[in-house]
Amino acid sequence: xxxxxxxxxxxxxxxxxxxxxxxxxxxxxxxxxxxxxxxxxxxxxxxxxxxxxxxxxxxxxxxxxxxxxxxxxxxxxxxxxxxxxxxxxxxxxxxxxxxxxxxxxxxxxxxxxxxxxxxxxxxxxxxxxxxxxxxxxxxxxxxxxxxxxxxxxxxxxxxxxxxxxxxxxxxxxxxxxxxxxxxxxxxxxxxxxxxxxxxxxxxxxxxxxxxxxxxxxxxxxxxxxxxxxxxxxxxxxxxxxxxxxxxxxxxxxxxxxxxxxxxxxxxxxxxxxxxxxxxxxxxxxxxxxxxxxxxxxxxxxxxxxxxxxxxxxxxxxxxxxxxxxxxxxxxxxxxxxxxxxxxxxxxxxxxxxxxxxxx
Amino acid sequence: xxxxxxxxxxxxxxxxxxxxxxxxxxxxxxxxxxxxxxxxxxxxxxxxxxxxxxxxxxxxxxxxxxxxxxxxxxxxxxxxxxxxxxxxxxxxxxxxxxxxxxxxxxxxxxxxxxxxxxxxxxxxxxxxxxxxxxxxxxxxxxxxxxxxxxxxxxxxxxxxxxxxxxxxxxxxxxxxxxxxxxxxxxxxxxxxxxxxxxxxxxxxxxxxxxxxxxxxxxxxxxxxxxxxxxxxxxxxxxxxxxxxxxxxxxxxxxxxxxxxxxxxxxxxxxxxxxxxxxxxxxx
Ligand code: SF4
Ligand code: SF4
Ligand code: SF4
Ligand code: SF4
Ligand code: SF4
Numbered sequence: 001x002x003x004x005x006x007x008x009x010x011x012x013x014x015x016x017x018x019x020x021x022x023x024x025x026x027x028x029x030x031x032x033x034x035x036x037x038x039x040x041x042x043x044x045x046x047x048x049x050x051x052x053x054x055x056x057x058x059x060x061x062x063x064x065x066x067x068x069x070x071x072x073x074x075x076x077x078x079x080x081x082x083x084x085x086x087x088x089x090x091x092x093x094x095x096x097x098x099x100x101x102x103x104x105x106x107x108x109x110x111x112x113x114x115x116x117x118x119x120x121x122x123x124x125x126x127x128x129x130x131x132x133x134x135x136x137x138x139x140x141x142x143x144x145x146x147x148x149x150x151x152x153x154x155x156x157x158x159x160x161x162x163x164x165x166x167x168x169x170x171x172x173x174x175x176x177x178x179x180x181x182x183x184x185x186x187x188x189x190x191x192x193x194x195x196x197x198x199x200x201x202x203x204x205x206x207x208x209x210x211x212x213x214x215x216x217x218x219x220x221x222x223x224x225x226x227x228x229x230x231x232x233x234x235x236x237x238x239x240x241x242x243x244x245x246x247x248x249x250x251x252x253x254x255x256x257x258x259x260x261x262x263x264x265x266x267x268x269x270x271x272x273x274x275x276x277x278x279x280x281x282x283x284x285x286x287x288x289x290x291x292x293x294x295x296x297x298x299x300x301x302x303x304x305x306x307x308x309x310x311x312x313x314x315x316x317x318x319x320x321x322x323x324x325x326x327x328x329x330x331x332x333x334x335x336x337x338x339x340x341x342x343x344x345x346x347x348x349x350x351x352x353x354x355x356x357x358x359x
Numbered sequence: 360x361x362x363x364x365x366x367x368x369x370x371x372x373x374x375x376x377x378x379x380x381x382x383x384x385x386x387x388x389x390x391x392x393x394x395x396x397x398x399x400x401x402x403x404x405x406x407x408x409x410x411x412x413x414x415x416x417x418x419x420x421x422x423x424x425x426x427x428x429x430x431x432x433x434x435x436x437x438x439x440x441x442x443x444x445x446x447x448x449x450x451x452x453x454x455x456x457x458x459x460x461x462x463x464x465x466x467x468x469x470x471x472x473x474x475x476x477x478x479x480x481x482x483x484x485x486x487x488x489x490x491x492x493x494x495x496x497x498x499x500x501x502x503x504x505x506x507x508x509x510x511x512x513x514x515x516x517x518x519x520x521x522x523x524x525x526x527x528x529x530x531x532x533x534x535x536x537x538x539x540x541x542x543x544x545x546x547x548x549x550x551x552x553x554x555x556x557x558x559x560x561x562x563x564x565x566x567x568x569x570x571x572x573x574x575x576x577x578x579x580x581x582x583x584x585x586x587x588x589x590x591x592x593x594x595x596x597x598x599x600x601x602x603x604x605x606x607x608x609x610x611x612x613x614x615x616x617x618x619x620x621x622x623x624x625x626x627x628x629x630x631x632x633x634x635x636x637x638x639x640x641x642x
Contacts, residue, residue, distance in 0.1 A: 031534070052532075053529070053533075063530040242574070243523065243574045243578070244570075244572045244574070245525035245526065245545070246525065246526045247525050247526075247529050247535075250530060263506070264513055265509075266390040266505075276530075279526065284521055331535065333535070333538070333546060333577075333581050334574075334580075
C-alpha cells in the first residue's frame with residue numbers, strides 16, 4: 001500500500017479528529033508503568049512505552065462480558081418459555097493506537113481462532129469496528145522480551161496503519177484501504193518521497209542489532225524440541241515452583257481460553273450468560289464431570305502451557321503460539337519463563353546426545 | 360407461592376462487620392427481602408424467631424460454652440452458612456492460638472483473667488458443627504453475599520472461586536505488589552474479593568483463606584526476597600489462618616523454632632510467652 005508522512009506536531013490534531021468518531025485507546029502512563037486505556041488527548045499517549053501488563057487483546061475479548069440475557073416465563077398455553085436476547089457489550093468504533101508488532105501477531109492469531117471454524121459473533125462484532133494502528137519498536141522493551149527469536153519484530157498483515165518514528169515525523173504505512181481512508185480523512189499527510197523511504201529502511205535496519213537473541217535454538221526447532229521433551233523431568237521441577245496463579249496466561253496475547261457462566265437475577269426469571277478469561281494453569285481448568293482432573297498436577301499444567309506456546313498453536317493455526325513479548329516472565333513470581341524453559345530443554349538434549357558430557 | 364424460606368443470623372466471637380455488610384447488602388438489593396423472611400437478626404431487628412431453615416453464623420467459637428448454642432442452631436437449621444473469616448477460618452481471633460491460652464488470658468485480661476473469663480483457642484465453626492457453606496472474607500463481599508443467596512434460593516450449589524487471588528488482580532491489570540517489593544499473599548489466597556486490597560495498593564493478608572494448591576514454600580521465598588524475617592513471615596501467614604496452619608501440624612509452612620511473631624514481645628515470659636506454634640520437630 002502507500003507510505004505517508006505525518007509530521008509529529010500533527011499527531012495531536014489527528015488524535016482529536018479521531019476522537020470525534022471513535023473511542024481512541026492507546027498506551028498511557030500509570031503509577032507504576034503503562035497500560036492501554038482510553039485517551040482524551042494526545043498528551044496522554046505514551047507512544048514510546050516499553051510494554052503493558054495486559055496486551056490490547058482486552059479490547060477484543062474483554063476480561064468479562066455478557067453474551068446474552070435470558071428471560072424465563074410461561075406462555076399462554078402454560079408452557080415454559082425462554083426468551084434469549086444477545087448482548088453486545090463494549091462494541092463501538094475503536095482505534096487502538098500504538099500496538100507493538102509482537103501484539104499484532106497476537107491479534108493475528110486471535111483473528112484466526114475466533115473467526116475460522118466457529119465464528120465468535122461477539123469477537124467479530126468488536127473486531128469489525130476496530131482499527132489497529134501499530135508502532136514499530138526501535139529498541140527492545142526490556143530484557144524479558146525475545147521477539148527477535150520469535151520473528152515478531154516485524155509487523156504482520158493485521159494493521160490498518162503502522163507508524164515508524166523517524167526524526168521529527170512518523171512514516172505511516174497503510175495496511176488496509178479503510179486504514180488509508182481513516183488517515184486521509186482525519187489529518188493532513190503527504191506521500192513519502194524516495195528520500196523518506198530511504199531513511200525508513202535505514203532506521204529499520206539500524207534497529208536490529210539492538211535486539212538480542214535469547215533462545216539457543218531457532219524458532220523452527222521449537223515444535224520438535226517440545227515433542228522430544230514431553231517426558232522430560234524439567235516439568236516436575238517447574239511444577240514444584242509454580243504457584244498455579246494463572247498470571248502468565250492472563251497477561252499473554254496468545255491465550256484465549258474463557259469460562260462461561262450463567263447467573264440468574266434476584267427475581268429468578270431473568271438472567272445472563274457471561275464469559276470470563278480462564279487459565280489452563282488453574283486447578284479447576286481440566287476438572288471434568290465426575291471429579292476427574294486430566295491435568296491435576298501443576299507440572300502437567302506448566303507443560304501444557306509450554307506445549308501450546310511452543311507447538312500446539314503452531315500446529316493447529318499455523319501461527320506462532322508465543323510472540324516473545326515477555327509478559328509472562330514479567331508476571332511470574334517464581335521465574336518460570338519461556339526462554340528459560342526452552343533453553344533448559346535444549347541443554348538437556350545436548351547432554352543426552354553427547355556421550356562425552358552425558359552423565 | 361410457596362412460603363418464603365426463613366433465615367436467621369447469629370453471632371459469636373466477631374466484630375459484627377460481616378452482619379453490617381449484610382445490612383448494607385439488603386439496602387442495595389431490596390428485592391432479596393421479597394424472597395426470604397428474616398426471623399432473627401440481632402444486628403438489624405429486635406424480634407427473635409426460632410423457626411428458621413437457613414442459618415448464617417458470624418464469628419468464631421472461642422469458648423466451650425459457645426458449643427451448645429452452635430449445636431442448637433445446627434439442630435434447627437437445614438442449611439448452615441459460615442459468614443465471614445471468623446466463622447469460616449477462625450480469623451483474626453485465632454492469632455491467639457499461637458500462645459498457650461493461659462498466657463493469653465493473663466496478658467489480655469490481667470492477673471485474674473483466667474478465673475474470670477472463659478476462653479479457649481479460637482476455632483472456625485466447622486470445628487464444632489457441620490457447615491454447609493462458607494462465605495469468606497473479612498468482611499464478606501456484599502455482592503458475593505447477594506450472589507450466594509440467589510444461588511441458594513434457586514436450588515443451585517453456590518460455588519466460590521477455588522483459584523488464587525492473582526487471577527482477579529491480573530484481570531484488573533494491577534501492577535503486582537510482590538514485583539514492586541511489597542509483600543502480598545495473593546498467590547496463596549483464595550480469590551473472590553476482586554483483589555480489593557492489591558487494587559488499592561495493600562498487600563493481601565489472606566482473609567479469604569488459602570487456595571487449595573497454595574505453594575507456601577515459594578510464597579515464603581518471595582516474602583524473604585522482600586527482606587522479611589522468618590518471624591514476620593509467620594506473622595503474615597497467621598493473620599487470619601492460625602487455626603488452619605496449626606491443624607497442619609508439622610507440615611505447617613512456619614519457621615520452626617522461631618519466636619512468637621509478636622512485635623510487642625518482651626523478655627517477660629509470663630506476660631508474653633514464646634510461641635507454642637512453631638511446628639514441633641517430633642511428636
Ligand atoms: S507465552 Fe509469554 S512471551 Fe509468549 S506470547 Fe505469551 S506472554 Fe508473551
Ligand atoms: S517484545 Fe519486541 S516487539 Fe514486543 S514490545 Fe518488546 S520490543 Fe516490541
Ligand atoms: S505465572 Fe508463574 S507461578 Fe503463576 S501460573 Fe504462571 S508459571 Fe505458575
Ligand atoms: S499484587 Fe498480589 S494478588 Fe496481585 S498479582 Fe501480585 S501477588 Fe498476586
Ligand atoms: S485482597 Fe486478600 S486480604 Fe484483601 S479482602 Fe481479598 S482476600 Fe482479604
